[in-house]
Amino acid sequence: MKELTKQQTKVLTCVEVYLNKTGFPPTRAEICRELGFKSPNAAEMHLRALEKKGYISIQSGSSRGISIVKRQQSFMGNSDQMPVIGLVAAGSPTLAEENIEKRISCDPNMFKDSFDYFLKVKGLSMIDAGIHEDDLVAIKKTTDVKNGDLVVVRLEDEVTLKYFKKDNHSLELVPANKDFSTIKVDLREQEAFVEGKSVGLIRTH
Amino acid sequence: MKELTKQQTKVLTCVEVYLNKTGFPPTRAEICRELGFKSPNAAEMHLRALEKKGYISIQSGSSRGISIVKRQQSFMGNSDQMPVIGLVAAGSPTLAEENIEKRISCDPNMFKDSFDYFLKVKGLSMIDAGIHEDDLVAIKKTTDVKNGDLVVVRLEDEVTLKYFKKDNHSLELVPANKDFSTIKVDLREQEAFVEGKSVGLIRTH
DNA sequence: TATTATACTGTATATTTTTACAGTATATTA
DNA sequence: TAATATACTGTAAAAATATACAGTATAATA
Numbered sequence: 178m179k180e181l182t183k184q185q186t187k188v189l190t191c192v193e194v195y196l197n198k199t200g201f202p203p204t205r206a207e208i209c210r211e212l213g214f215k216s217p218n219a220a221e222m223h224l225r226a227l228e229k230k231g232y233i234s235i236q237s238g239s240s241r242g243i244s245i246v247k248r249q250q251s252f253m254g255n256s257d258q259m260p261v262i263g264l265v266a267a268g269s270p271t272l273a274e275e276n277i278e279k280r281i282s283c284d285p286n287m288f289k290d291s292f293d294y295f296l297k298v299k300g301l302s303m304i305d306a307g308i309h310e311d312d313l314v315a316i317k318k319t320t321d322v323k324n325g326d327l328v329v330v331r332l333e334d335e336v337t338l339k340y341f342k343k344d345n346h347s348l349e350l351v352p353a354n355k356d357f358s359t360i361k362v363d364l365r366e367q368e369a370f371v372e373g374k375s376v377g378l379i380r381t382h
Numbered sequence: 383m384k385e386l387t388k389q390q391t392k393v394l395t396c397v398e399v400y401l402n403k404t405g406f407p408p409t410r411a412e413i414c415r416e417l418g419f420k421s422p423n424a425a426e427m428h429l430r431a432l433e434k435k436g437y438i439s440i441q442s443g444s445s446r447g448i449s450i451v452k453r454q455q456s457f458m459g460n461s462d463q464m465p466v467i468g469l470v471a472a473g474s475p476t477l478a479e480e481n482i483e484k485r486i487s488c489d490p491n492m493f494k495d496s497f498d499y500f501l502k503v504k505g506l507s508m509i510d511a512g513i514h515e516d517d518l519v520a521i522k523k524t525t526d527v528k529n530g531d532l533v534v535v536r537l538e539d540e541v542t543l544k545y546f547k548k549d550n551h552s553l554e555l556v557p558a559n560k561d562f563s564t565i566k567v568d569l570r571e572q573e574a575f576v577e578g579k580s581v582g583l584i585r586t587h
Numbered sequence: 588t589a590t591t592a593t594a595c596t597g598t599a600t601a602t603t604t605t606t607a608c609a610g611t612a613t614a615t616t617a
Numbered sequence: 618t619a620a621t622a623t624a625c626t627g628t629a630a631a632a633a634t635a636t637a638c639a640g641t642a643t644a645a646t647a
Binding site: 219239 | 622623624625626627628632633634
């Protein structure tokens, strides 16, 4: 399979996302709107290139006649088997097979933001945020977190789910339970690794 | 979900098959060709009926703007567009199109039990159960509920989400918030309709 | 028996959409 | 330095498409 240029990749992704969202492919004009092009011919040319390289096929004369031959990412019909990882006291929550308790069939885009895995909550430290033991918190792997975000942070071998509050060299990991106390870290003395942040939660009744 | 007529079923299947084959939905004319109709209006009418009954949604003004909401056959690892209904103070939470706030792509079997729709929570009456305002509670339509279940009950025009507790003729709807009081109903005097029970919850952070 | 729902045909038109053609600009390769 | 590939703008016209309107026919329902 021939390699794609940067813009061709953008267009292909745009088509995939649109298809994922609406259930039907975009028109040339819609691709332009999405990617900021001002001429439908811009989209047309990229689509032709994608067809020539075998990534899509175009039904000539049909509106929205684009079908994707080779997907970049596997959207897998909207439903992936998302892994569930136990929030173990020790160690980083890795996606290694032995840490995966089970998998749940659901859409990685069911929340506002996409996510990578579920973390199964242990303990009651976040109970006042409505987060119970055994709830599954959807975690997006990222280090881009803001104060107030619900984050997964690793301190040495300890992994914890808390509210994030950082001020210069001072990091505070704030629980939502008055019986627990805030974890305070001086980042000049101790390292802290942000593993990700919560984008949602699911609970089985 | 309302039942389909024979011809509506044919049209829905035709759309699914076409989509499966080509990757994009058919036009009215193509549906006609496929099913032997001689007027595009025949297809149009059936599509309108399918939309009204909630099986598809039609993007008005867009060519091939059909997306399938509810598939007839369920495939493995299926992902449906599950409706989200606002918990309005008055009236039964019906699946009529005007009550559907939006739809979320997810697996109807992602919880232990299957479910039919999401109910968007209003108010704080269940806060101590970790159920917050705007949480989406997955509701399975059933009247088969046990004491202690989290249920959706309708009393006259009032719909409420509470814990279920029934003893002979006495029904209690118990909140999880000390600022709210239990609703007590004598079933010999007032009717109560169990709309369904919660099988799970999702929350977007 | 009148009314309503289902299930179409047939036509027409406004709108959407594809797609061709004529250019411009820039970076890379020969 | 010329040629080539990438990456567009801008315009326009032909074709595809949605969709409204006016009918017809039939079976079920009130």
